[in-house]
Amino acid sequence: MDKFRMVFQFLQSNQESFMNGICGIMALASAQMYSAFDFNCPCLPHYNLAYGLGILLVPPFILFLLGFVLNNNVSMLAEEWRRPQGQRGKDPAVLRYMFCSMAQRAMIAPAVWVSVTLLDGKCITCAFCTSVPVETLGNTSHPSLSHGEMKRVLARIPCKEIYNGQELIAHEVAVRYLRCISQALGWCFVLLVTTVAFLVRSLRPCFTQAAFLKSRYWSHYIDIERKLFDETCAEHARSFAKVCIQQFFEGMSTDLAAARCHPPRKAPADAGEAAEKLLGITDQSTMNTALKSWHRCKPPLHLHPPALPSSNGWAGEGQPPTHPPVPRREIAAYYSRV
Secondary structure (H helix, E strand, O other), rough: OOHHHHHHHHHHHOHHHHHHHHHHHHHHHHHHHHHHHOOOOOOOOOOOOHHHHHHHHHHHHHHHHHHHHHOOOHHHHHHHHHOOOOOOOOHHHHHHHHHHHHHHHOOOOHHHHHHHHHHHHHHHHHHHHOOHHHHOOOOOOOOOOOOHHHHHHOOOOOOHHHHOOOOOOOHHHHHHHHHHHHHHHHHHHHHHHHHHHHHHHHHHHHHHHHHHHHHHHHHHHHHHHHHHHHHHHHHHHHHHHHHHHHHHHHHHHHHHHHHHHOOOOOOOOOOOHHHHHOOOOOOOHHHHHHHHHHHOOOOOOOOOOOOOOOOOOOOOOOEEEOOOOOHHHHHHHHHHHH
């Protein structure tokens, strides 16, 4: 169990490297999925285009959404975007930086799928086989066919076993023509993606270095703040549960002692340490109010000395801080020492 905990803590501390690894695995998985996929073109005029473009575009969209689902920062971005304004403003530049960072990683697997699909050429051959220029590549001396009959013949080009239009246009000529166009589109797509990635990763910080550093800093701050808040809540919940259980068994031991005339056992020494971790929040309603306040009006990003208490957003909001009155005994003791 300790080994799994160490691995989990390592993944949390190296979340960016972990997400990059996940995106790389998804990219390799997408290429492997396409190689194992059994492509069967319907070879019908009204279905070839929909099937070919569907295989080309639908799986990348699914992989793009899956890249967002596997990213732990999606919920953090949605929470930061939808939370009320409260005492802390929302910077749109930080939200854009968070979204762009996630989108860049999520686009890796779809880009690999589209590249592999275009370089393979089956989807383009199936989708645009009815658009082959018969006047240029075919047999012009072949008896003229109606437009519908020609579409039906050309739609069977991806299906070599049922193609019966060799007199109109050779099967190998049409396939090579469409595959060459598909591979050209594939290499152009790879070049375009590589160029855009280079411009985004290299040139953007050069033009807006200060804004880029600010957005990255506050994006990391929001992530770390959320993790620390979850850890603090988990520690508070553990201490709260421990104190509740200890009080329950103390009450049970007192009742049993009263019934059997046995002295009750002493409370364990760590009960006081657990009570200190409750930070004064010792009932369900107060805890619910604190959690609701954290969502509605997070404290402003302005640190102040501990000696100057201020409103935390859910108790006495909008009122000046008040100090508790000093007891008279302490005043008398102070002047007696002086």
